[in-house]
Amino acid sequence: MLLSEQAYQKIDRELAKFPADQRQSAIMASLAIAQEEKGWLATDIIEDVANYIGVPPIAVQEVATFYNMFDVKPVGKNKIAVCTNLPCALRDGERAGDYLKRKLGVDYRETTADGQFTLVEGECMGACGDSPVLIVNNKHMCVRMTEEKLDALVATLKAQGESA
Numbered sequence: 315m316l317l318s319e320q321a322y323q324k325i326d327r328e329l330a331k332f333p334a335d336q337r338q339s340a341i342m343a344s345l346a347i348a349q350e351e352k353g354w355l356a357t358d359i360i361e362d363v364a365n366y367i368g369v370p371p372i373a374v375q376e377v378a379t380f381y382n383m384f385d386v387k388p389v390g391k392n393k394i395a396v397c398t399n400l401p402c403a404l405r406d407g408e409r410a411g412d413y414l415k416r417k418l419g420v421d422y423r424e425t426t427a428d429g430q431f432t433l434v435e436g437e438c439m440g441a442c443g444d445s446p447v448l449i450v451n452n453k454h455m456c457v458r459m460t461e462e463k464l465d466a467l468v469a470t471l472k473a474q475g476e477s478a
Contacts, residue, residue: 324347357386
């Protein structure tokens with residue numbers, strides 16, 4: 315067992331939502347629980363989740379590698395996903411991404427040397443009219459991100475990292 319007892323209890327609650335012959339329906343929720351605890355989804359974690367919910371490891375691996383909210387490689391403490399799909403790209407999404415690349419000193423799919431930030435391109439976040447849009451740590455959506463707002467976000471995340 316590679317996760318905490320609390321994590322397995324949460325997975326059990328997800329499994330209870332589905333018929334016994336539909337355990338694969340809990341894969342996404344189970345991966346989210348594991349990633350929340352471990353920070354990313356190493357191969358042994360993916361296999362552990364598969365074994366625990368009773369599905370083939372490849373079924374869990376396929377989900378983990380298909381959805382960009384799952385990280386199968388280590389990421390920084392804060393993952394910033396910038397929407398670069400066409401509507402956002404046309405409304406300063408690329409500019410916001412380029413600004414963050416310069417500010418953080420990394421390219422997409424890279425992590426800062428201090429381990430604080432990973433910058434990634436995100437898929438459509440459903441808020442095209444509020445571009446540039448980004449999501450922090452798969453949970454917090456930020457909209458209309460000017461350079462000033464990006465500076466404030468990075469400063470806030472850095473301060474939270476230093477106080478942790």
